[in-house]
Amino acid sequence: MPAKTWWSSARAGLGAAMIALPTLAWAGVIKGTLAVPTMTSEARLHPYPGRASSMSSAAMHPAGLVTDAVVYVDKLPASVTVPPPPTANPELGQKDQSFVPRVLAIQKGTLVSFPNHDPIFHNVFSVSPYKRFDLGKYPRGHTRKVRFDKPGLVNVYCDIHSDMAAFILVLPHHVFTMPAANGSFTLPDLPAGTYTVKVWHPDFGELHREVDVPAHGSVTADFRY
Numbered sequence: 001m002p003a004k005t006w007w008s009s010a011r012a013g014l015g016a017a018m019i020a021l022p023t024l025a026w027a028g029v030i031k032g033t034l035a036v037p038t039m040t041s042e043a044r045l046h047p048y049p050g051r052a053s054s055m056s057s058a059a060m061h062p063a064g065l066v067t068d069a070v071v072y073v074d075k076l077p078a079s080v081t082v083p084p085p086p087t088a089n090p091e092l093g094q095k096d097q098s099f100v101p102r103v104l105a106i107q108k109g110t111l112v113s114f115p116n117h118d119p120i121f122h123n124v125f126s127v128s129p130y131k132r133f134d135l136g137k138y139p140r141g142h143t144r145k146v147r148f149d150k151p152g153l154v155n156v157y158c159d160i161h162s163d164m165a166a167f168i169l170v171l172p173h174h175v176f177t178m179p180a181a182n183g184s185f186t187l188p189d190l191p192a193g194t195y196t197v198k199v200w201h202p203d204f205g206e207l208h209r210e211v212d213v214p215a216h217g218s219v220t221a222d223f224r225y
Helices: 003-020
Strands: 028-035 070-073 093-095 098-100 103-107 110-113 122-128 131-138 145-148 152-158 165-171 184-186 193-201 205-213 217-220
Touching (some): 028 193, 028 205, 070 103, 070 165
Parallel strands (some): 028 217, 103 165
Antiparallel strands (some): 028 184, 070 193, 093 098, 122 131, 122 152, 193 205
16 A cells, blocks of 8 residues: 555544544542441330330331431532433332331432331321322332432331331432441542532531542542531
């Protein structure tokens, strides 16, 4: 092949390859740890002792767990594309006369399942202004589903067992997480900028701080109650 023809072909191929390369999306990551004070477990109340609607082996509510916290970014810049909510339904189950998990963090628009794993009836409901619902009484092996379309904190209870309570924190976007058992957490990637990072815990309230996210790499943001 003549040199000129070879170079023309190579240059055309290189140009096509360059066009096909994806645009680099520089982003940084917020990592950190959350420390919480030590608490003893909450005592279980048995408002219906000896009745078929109650379980004598009901579990205790552990209080003050670091894994019950939710870490999230308060607001995202308009340039950040928020993906649709997941198609898989997260669960807030009823097991051993408790809600499992105690805290559920979800993105707005998520459909949540409420399966009953106990050999007794439960009646899941909420009077929250962000999502009011009453699923009625249903037995083990049955489930109900609710879609949460409005951001906010939704308190969930059982109409049969007054000692059962759970929390669903509905967030307007996907940039949130819940810490691991050792308190460590990592938020999804973010473009460079200054963000307000918040921590919410059902037993300790809310913390917040400003965090500067670099164009690439990570930044540490530690929190302590």
